Amino acid sequence: MRLELHGITKRFGALTANDRIDLDLRPGEIHGLLGENGAGKSTLMNILYGLYQADEGRVLLDGEEQHFTGPGDAMRAGIGMVHQHFMLVPVFTVAENLMLGHEQARLGFLDLPAARARVREISARFGFDIDPDALVEDLPVGVQQRVEIIKALSRDAQVLVFDEPTAVLTPQETDELMAIMRQLKESGTAIVFITHKLREVREVADRITVIRLGKVVGEAEPTASNSELASLMVGRSVELTVDRTPSAGGDTGLVVEGLTVLDARGHTVVDDVGFSVRRGEILAIAGVQGNGQTELTEAILGLQEHVTGRIELDGRPLTGLPTRRVLHAGVGFVPEDRQEDALVAEFSIAENLMLDRSDGAPFVKGAGLQRRALATFASEKVREFDVRAQSIETAVGRLSGGNQQKVVLARELSRDLRLFVAAQPTRGLDVGSIEFVHERVVATRDAGVPVVVISTELDEVVALADRIAVMYRGRIVGIVPGDTSRDVLGLMMAGEVPEGTRMAA
Amino acid sequence: MTAVRAEPATTGAVAMQRPGLKVPIALGVFALLAVLLLALLAPAGTSTFSLSASGSGAVQLPQIPLHARTTGIVVSLLAVLMAIGSGLLVRAGRRVPLWYTVVFAVILVVGFLAWATAGHTLPVTGLLESALALSAPLIFGALGGVVSERVGVVNIAIEGQLLAGACVSAVVASITQNLVVGLIGALVAGVLVSFVLAAFSIKYVVNQVIVGVVLNVLVLGLTTFFYETVLVNASDTLNSPPRFANLPIPGLSLIPVVGPVLFDQSVITYLMYVAVVAVFVGLYRTRWGLRVRAVGEHPQAADTVGIDVGRTRFWNVALAGAIVGIGGAYFTLGSVGAFSQNMTSGAGYIALAAVIFGGWDPLRASLAGLLFGFASSLQNTLGILGSPVPSDVLLTLPYVVTIFAVAGLVGRVRGPAAAGRPYLKG
Ligand SMILES: Nc1ncnc2c1ncn2[C@@H]1O[C@H](COP(=O)(O)OP(=O)(O)O)[C@@H](O)[C@H]1O
Numbered sequence: 001m002r003l004e005l006h007g008i009t010k011r012f013g014a015l016t017a018n019d020r021i022d023l024d025l026r027p028g029e030i031h032g033l034l035g036e037n038g039a040g041k042s043t044l045m046n047i048l049y050g051l052y053q054a055d056e057g058r059v060l061l062d063g064e065e066q067h068f069t070g071p072g073d074a075m076r077a078g079i080g081m082v083h084q085h086f087m088l089v090p091v092f093t094v095a096e097n098l099m100l101g102h103e104q105a106r107l108g109f110l111d112l113p114a115a116r117a118r119v120r121e122i123s124a125r126f127g128f129d130i131d132p133d134a135l136v137e138d139l140p141v142g143v144q145q146r147v148e149i150i151k152a153l154s155r156d157a158q159v160l161v162f163d164e165p166t167a168v169l170t171p172q173e174t175d176e177l178m179a180i181m182r183q184l185k186e187s188g189t190a191i192v193f194i195t196h197k198l199r200e201v202r203e204v205a206d207r208i209t210v211i212r213l214g215k216v217v218g219e220a221e222p223t224a225s226n227s228e229l230a231s232l233m234v235g236r237s238v239e240l241t242v243d244r245t246p247s248a249g250g251d252t253g254l255v256v257e258g259l260t261v262l263d264a265r266g267h268t269v270v271d272d273v274g275f276s277v278r279r280g281e282i283l284a285i286a287g288v289q290g291n292g293q294t295e296l297t298e299a300i301l302g303l304q305e306h307v308t309g310r311i312e313l314d315g316r317p318l319t320g321l322p323t324r325r326v327l328h329a330g331v332g333f334v335p336e337d338r339q340e341d342a343l344v345a346e347f348s349i350a351e352n353l354m355l356d357r358s359d360g361a362p363f364v365k366g367a368g369l370q371r372r373a374l375a376t377f378a379s380e381k382v383r384e385f386d387v388r389a390q391s392i393e394t395a396v397g398r399l400s401g402g403n404q405q406k407v408v409l410a411r412e413l414s415r416d417l418r419l420f421v422a423a424q425p426t427r428g429l430d431v432g433s434i435e436f437v438h439e440r441v442v443a444t445r446d447a448g449v450p451v452v453v454i455s456t457e458l459d460e461v462v463a464l465a466d467r468i469a470v471m472y473r474g475r476i477v478g479i480v481p482g483d484t485s486r487d488v489l490g491l492m493m494a495g496e497v498p499e500g501t502r503m504a505a
Numbered sequence: 506m507t508a509v510r511a512e513p514a515t516t517g518a519v520a521m522q523r524p525g526l527k528v529p530i531a532l533g534v535f536a537l538l539a540v541l542l543l544a545l546l547a548p549a550g551t552s553t554f555s556l557s558a559s560g561s562g563a564v565q566l567p568q569i570p571l572h573a574r575t576t577g578i579v580v581s582l583l584a585v586l587m588a589i590g591s592g593l594l595v596r597a598g599r600r601v602p603l604w605y606t607v608v609f610a611v612i613l614v615v616g617f618l619a620w621a622t623a624g625h626t627l628p629v630t631g632l633l634e635s636a637l638a639l640s641a642p643l644i645f646g647a648l649g650g651v652v653s654e655r656v657g658v659v660n661i662a663i664e665g666q667l668l669a670g671a672c673v674s675a676v677v678a679s680i681t682q683n684l685v686v687g688l689i690g691a692l693v694a695g696v697l698v699s700f701v702l703a704a705f706s707i708k709y710v711v712n713q714v715i716v717g718v719v720l721n722v723l724v725l726g727l728t729t730f731f732y733e734t735v736l737v738n739a740s741d742t743l744n745s746p747p748r749f750a751n752l753p754i755p756g757l758s759l760i761p762v763v764g765p766v767l768f769d770q771s772v773i774t775y776l777m778y779v780a781v782v783a784v785f786v787g788l789y790r791t792r793w794g795l796r797v798r799a800v801g802e803h804p805q806a807a808d809t810v811g812i813d814v815g816r817t818r819f820w821n822v823a824l825a826g827a828i829v830g831i832g833g834a835y836f837t838l839g840s841v842g843a844f845s846q847n848m849t850s851g852a853g854y855i856a857l858a859a860v861i862f863g864g865w866d867p868l869r870a871s872l873a874g875l876l877f878g879f880a881s882s883l884q885n886t887l888g889i890l891g892s893p894v895p896s897d898v899l900l901t902l903p904y905v906v907t908i909f910a911v912a913g914l915v916g917r918v919r920g921p922a923a924a925g926r927p928y929l930k931g
């Protein structure tokens with residue numbers, strides 16, 4: 001099936017998320033859609049899938065104009081989508097998820113055996129090993145994604161959209177996914193592969209369309225170089241590495257020993273983890289999302305309930321302390337979900353800058369706020385951290401992701417730190433902001449602070465780390481030097497340590 | 506392609522989760538109370554458990570005399586043993602099964618009845634019959650609550666729907682002198698209340714709890730006003746509906762105890778049996794149920810497979826209203842006939858508790874409704890017999906049971922993930 005998008009325009013209020021975008025797709029082709037976070041890729045695909053209505057433009061299938069009012073229409077027309085955030089009901093089984101929306105029924109009762117057979121049949125075609133009766137919430141993300149793929153294929157999708165499918169996968173799983181895409185392509189399916197990772201799109205795509213700020217800025221062949229694609233995507237030439245000297249390496253700052261964290265259901269989410277970080281050193285914690293990194297950082301900050309083991313900062317114990325005391329001990333923290341955990345969206349920039357200092361000088365005296373002191377401080381930080389906003393009174397919720405993150409950094413780095421913990425500090429940021437954040441992290445290290453960076457992006461880990469600890473299923477698989485090869489790191493992220501790997505702990 | 510691993514990714518090894526000491530401690534406390542009250546403070550005298558049906562015709566059964574002190578000693582001994590047993594189970598790392606707790610409770614109840622009715626005759630069949638009668642509206646209410654919450658709309662308005670159903674059915678049945686039309690009136694009344702709930706919470710995205718509470722107050726105000734200004738003065742024409750007669754099911758109704766309690770009932774009660782089974786089977790085995798649960802758990806996922814979330818929610822909230830409305834008719838057409846102001850007196854809230862206690866499962870929520878109904882019935886019966894417990898304390902019995910049930914046994918259960926959360930499309 002041949003798909004054409006003509007002049008698609010979509011506005012959200014004043015923001016034009018898609019600006020007259022053209023795209024065409026032929027059967028048996030993998031079309032890479034490359035763009036930074038916020039470029040408008042998901043919006044475009046949601047329009048194709050009927051989830052959003054375009055303000056202008058046309059969608060043609062085999063030359064015929066389509067008017068999708070909902071995903072049901074799009075699916076009937078043969079369009080399938082593997083969503084960035086999986087659209088699976090966690091408490092349903094694989095078979096139930098597969099049949100949802102187009103249930104086969106006998107005398108009004110669900111025909112589960114038919115759905116199971118369908119799961120098995122499609123699984124067999126791709127060599128998946130999926131139990132149709134497994135609950136989706138019990139499956140690892142990589143498998144959940146396969147369930148999504150099966151779901152789309154069970155509707156005989158001719159056009160399949162993969163929206164940032166590799167974000168939750170290990171490098172090995174990513175390779176497997178690419179093999180699946182090629183297999184689908186062989187069988188005549190047209191594929192849109194959305195990503196912001198250059199390497200992946202070059203490896204698998206037949207053609208590449210680059211989107212920036214809602215506009216198509218160019219087409220490229222997969223033979224184009226990384227830096228060509230990157231400058232097309234960002235609009236200027238970018239340095240793909242961070243300038244940094246090797247770590248000076250001071251005394252030990254943070255020591256974690258035998259740390260175990262249980263979640264509310266009593267499952268072990270962090271399992272006997274131990275490491276130490278010297279002053280003036282960056283330890284990166286790598287791993288696929290959901291392998292205990294979140295809980296580990298929260299345990300350090302005193303945000304987890306069932307924690308055993310030892311956490312020590314400069315020889316003083318942090319274990320069991322309430323979060324306020326942990327912060328007072330000189331810990332700076334960038335949480336991974338900045339909108340949820342780091343900022344109050346309705347508060348102004350200035351108010352957000354004093355969120356963790358509401359209990360005394362310099363911003364609070366008695367019960368009153370020191371507005372003047374706060375304003376001076378905020379103006380200074382906004383300048384120093386290059387926060388682009390109309391004024392310090394602008395609500396933080398109205399800033400872009402990059403500027404929000406700068407506010408978080410400004411707050412956390414303006415105290416006297418003895419430890420800096422940054423979880424996913426550049427998730428969802430544009431390249432410019434990523435560079436800025438990385439520079440700041442390195443500067444903090446160079447000021448003699450022990451730094452822990454948690455990241456699921458291998459690029460970031462490699463760019464920043466002096467040493468790398470890889471987490472898998474709550475455990476640290478190994479701690480390796482910062483120059484360890486990506487292949488080795490990839491294997492470690494799947495729980496394997498190749499023979500002869502150099503350790504650094 | 507490597508084989509896919511099937512263990513959860515987010516968790517490491519499952520820690521040996523120690524079953525809590527909560528259950529053994531609770532059983533232990535009750536066993537101690539039993540020793541104190543039932544054995545040591547037992548009254549002299551004998552209680553007689555009468556198992557015959559209230560009406561004639563059924564097989565006459567023997568009366569069982571239970572000596573209060575002996576029964577008390579036996580029961581408290583059993584209770585202590587069972588409490589110790591549960592402690593041993595937990596020490597062996599096993600969970601105390603639900604049936605264990607239920608058996609424990611039944612034994613204690615028997616002991617308590619023998620204690621409280623010493624010197625009197627306790628009509629066991631009558632106690633159970635009235636328990637079912639009192640639970641019927643609770644069960645309808647709980648079923649409506651389950652359907653509504655499973656589709657993602659918190660239904661605080663059960664109370665209002667019951668009251669509206671009771672009022673409208675009485676009036677409609679009085680005017681038409683037709684019970685079926687009265688029942689349909691109740692159904693429509695429940696649906697109308699639901700429409701308001703659905704419109705405000707789904708279309709206008711008002712907080713569902715607030716809409717529900719406001720609806721309850723509104724229906725109470727409207728029906729009370731209507732009752733005082735109209736019904737009181739025209740009770741002959743507008744408020745004297747016929748009542749559903751009992752329809753004994755041939756054969757089944759002759760079974761001792763169970764027969765008269767379960768199978769010599771009115772059409773509404775039989776409708777209730779049907780409703781429990783239909784909602785249960787429907788929710789887990791049909792297309793309707795799959796979609797309802799999907800919309801209540803993950804509306805966005807439902808949307809992306811072409812299910813209209815808003816419409817599904819709207820019509821299933823309406824369906825819930827219809828079910829609850831019929832429960833409302835039970836207050837009037839199913840039992841006393843005439844409507845009186847605030848005659849549901851909080852049954853809707855108890856039904857809501859049953860929904861939660863039953864873990865959003867139609868069957869278990871219905872059982873919870875039965876439990877609460879039994880507590881009320883017990884309170885009535887003991888009040889009539891003149892038990893040693895002060896009547897004001899007895900009056901609190903159903904609510905005490907509700908609080909203990911909801912507070913003690915909940916926590917483990919997980920409601921529909923998206924219940925109470927409006928679904929907004931991008
Ligand atoms: N439902 C929405 N309402 C308002 N703004 C939105 C909505 N969805 C996306 N946007 C905005 O549109 C832009 C493009 O977003 P998106 O298509 O998700 O980008 P991408 O997928 O390329 O990262 C972003 O600035 C985002 O904030």
Ligand SMILES: [Mg+2]
Binds near residue numbers: 041
């Ligand atoms: Mg996206």
